[in-house]
Amino acid sequence: MDNSTEQLKVPRAPVIGPGHTFATITDKISSIVLTRPLSNGWFLGFGIAFLLMNMMLFAIGYLFVRGTGIWGVTIPIGWGFAIVNFVWWIGIGHAGTLISAILMLLRQSWRNSINRFAEAMTLFAVSCAGVFPLIHVGRPWLAYWLFPYPNSMGVWPQFRSPLVWDVFAVSTYATISALFWFIGLVPDLATLRDRSENRVAKMIYGMLALGWRGSARHWARYETAYLLLAGLATPLVLSVHTVVSFDFAVGIVPGWHTTIFPPYFVAGAIYSGFAMVLMLAIPIRKIYGLEDFITDRHLQNSAKVMLATGLIVAYGYIIELFMGWYSGNRYEAFTMWNRMHGPYAFYYWMLWVCNIFVPQVLWIRKLRTSPLWLFLISGVVLVGMWLERFIIVVVSLHRDFLTSSWGMYYPTRWDWMTYIGTIGMFLAAIFLFVRILPMISIFEMRTLLPEAEVKHK
Amino acid sequence: MKTTATYGLMAEFDSPRALITAAEKTHKEGYKKIDAYTPYPIEEVAEAIGFHHNNVPLVTLIGGIVGGLSGYLMQFWISTIDYPVNIGGKPYHSWPSFIIVTFEMTILFAGISAVFGMLALNGLPMPYHPVFNVSRFAMASKDRFFLIVFASDKKYDAVATRQFLESLGPVSVAEVPS
Structure with missing residues (x-):
């Protein structure tokens, strides 16, 4: 081995703490599910999240009784919170797929300890996202009309519409994410089946494990299928937010009709997703003592991804401004001027602060490696990314071509209850997940150990 | 003489390297109906038991x-x-x-x-399988590595196969009832 590679290896923090074996990894991760008692803190956290979720259900129940008039949406702002929150949630989900699929294809084995809960996060975030378009269609009991199925009305969806593309993109994404997550869980469910003392738990894990026994032939097909799924999920995840951005970019509304949207939406999605990964990983690794598995190197790598995608987002904002001027289109120019000086100008500048200025402190190594700072900055980024979608949806719509059709958007308490309620639903699902399923992939962690090395030197 | 009551003979190893060496030897010895069980995917094990392609x-x-x-x-x-x-x-x-x-x-x-x-x-889901009858097999999902020679193999012989497996240096050899 030459000196240069030797030097490269030294300063890197390990992806797994020293002194672990196959057995200790298995015990440590499975004991969180199998033997650790439920703490008061867990009950408190889950209870609050569960209450918030019920608030959402109440708000949706009232919506079904009264209709979308209880929301702040009016003409010209017909999209409001429902679409803002939809785009925000689905973007958050993207980091999970990036970690599990793209980083796997790039052979970034440090991902092995965070991919499981990042994928769970994806699934729950997509579920939260899915709530909004469904309740926004006005007659949610007819939402299945969006799918092409032979019907007695003799009509079909309109395939030139980005909204129909979105139905296909999001439902495919939800399906593939669920399959990817479940298939990744199967070998670990077998571990839980074999280690569980409780008869009922043993039976449930046993059924979910599908009879997995770790045969070499099974593993070979499993690895192939997993790799192929990663290869399929990679273009899929890029397509999902691209299609979401088409919902806007294919329209002619100033502030929407731009070709920068697909890449800038995808980068923004990954940006907010990594912020959510950090906001979940930092408390979880502290509470469950998983610092050996989710190490400082994971936090630092995630921070670097945030920094990089944040800069792509900054480029998007700058190009939007530049094109507003360079296009020579007075409506485009006015849209940009209105963002900076109009009634929602405060939110536009807060967007710059949250998404562009504050995260630049991640250039400082000390802050990048401090869990507390990362947690706070991630919170700021999540707020910023929500503001971005608010600016795109509401601020573009409220001032369009004709002054006679200008308006303002004021979200009602029902809008807020639904939005905050989905955060409760997301957290409730995370609380259940960490105690029911192994939150770190046990079998993939085993492959990282030195004792797993079998290549003949 | 083959008996229907036996599914195969299973040898247990405590490291992936030991399993690969044993699997290679077993395959070379002429046993074709063999399989290995590991707690995580090891490409070399599939190679060693002669499983090179999948569909x-x-x-x-x-x-x-x-x-x-x-x-x-x-x-x-x-x-x-x-x-x-x-x-x-x-x-x-x-x-x-x-x-x-x-x-x-x-x-x-x-x-x-x-x-x-x-x-x-893979023939899954299959909740029941004879290998689960061996109590130590629960370790296959933790930190142990198993090699099995199925009783349906042409070369299988209850005594000779057991002797051969024991010569590979396993932790233990167990008969798998079917």
Whole structure:
């Protein structure tokens, strides 16, 4: 081995703490599910999240009784919170797929300890996202009309519409994410089946494990299928937010009709997703003592991804401004001027602060490696990314071509209850997940150990 | 003499290296109906028991082609034949608009084929299997590595095979009742 590679290896923090074996990894991760008692803190956290979720259900129940008039949406702002929150949630989900699929294809084995809960996060975030378009269609009991199925009305969806593309993109994404997550869980469910003392738990894990026994032939097909799924999920995840951005970019509304949207939406999605990964990983690794598995190197790598995608987002904002001027289109120019000086100008500048200025402190190594700072900055980024979608949806719509059709958007308490309620639903699902399923992939962690090395030197 | 009561002989190893060496020797010895069980995927083990190719990529490819074709043809048939609607003067067969749904359907069908094809080729779900009768086999999902010679192998002999497996330096050898 030459000196240069030797030097490269030294300063890197390990992806797994020293002194672990196959057995200790298995015990440590499975004991969180199998033997650790439920703490008061867990009950408190889950209870609050569960209450918030019920608030959402109440708000949706009232919506079904009264209709979308209880929301702040009016003409010209017909999209409001429902679409803002939809785009925000689905973007958050993207980091999970990036970690599990793209980083796997790039052979970034440090991902092995965070991919499981990042994928769970994806699934729950997509579920939260899915709530909004469904309740926004006005007659949610007819939402299945969006799918092409032979019907007695003799009509079909309109395939030139980005909204129909979105139905296909999001439902495919939800399906593939669920399959990817479940298939990744199967070998670990077998571990839980074999280690569980409780008869009922043993039976449930046993059924979910599908009879997995770790045969070499099974593993070979499993690895192939997993790799192929990663290869399929990679273009899929890029397509999902691209299609979401088409919902806007294919329209002619100033502030929407731009070709920068697909890449800038995808980068923004990954940006907010990594912020959510950090906001979940930092408390979880502290509470469950998983610092050996989710190490400082994971936090630092995630921070670097945030920094990089944040800069792509900054480029998007700058190009939007530049094109507003360079296009020579007075409506485009006015849209940009209105963002900076109009009634929602405060939110536009807060967007710059949250998404562009504050995260630049991640250039400082000390802050990048401090869990507390990362947690706070991630919170700021999540707020910023929500503001971005608010600016795109509401601020573009409220001032369009004709002054006679200008308006303002004021979200009602029902809008807020639904939005905050989905955060409760997301957290409730995370609380259940960490105690029911192994939150770190046990079998993939085993492959990282030195004792797993079998290549003949 | 083969007895129907035995499914095979199973040897336990405590490291992946020991299992690979043993599996290679067993395969070279002429045993063809063998399998190995490991707590995590090890490519070299599949190689050692003589399992080199699998059909998951083929199934996935077929799924993807079927998904893509059905996605495009569905849109073509709906938009030009069954329900032609003039939208802003665009042609009925506006193929650039059909690419996204075609792409998503390709991914959807290929992904579903990869997962369910893999499970079907593996014969899963199968909640009961004779290997679970060996109590130490529970360690196969933790930190132990197992090699099995099935009783259906031509060369299988209750005594000679056991002696051969014991010569490979295992932690233990157990008979798997069927």
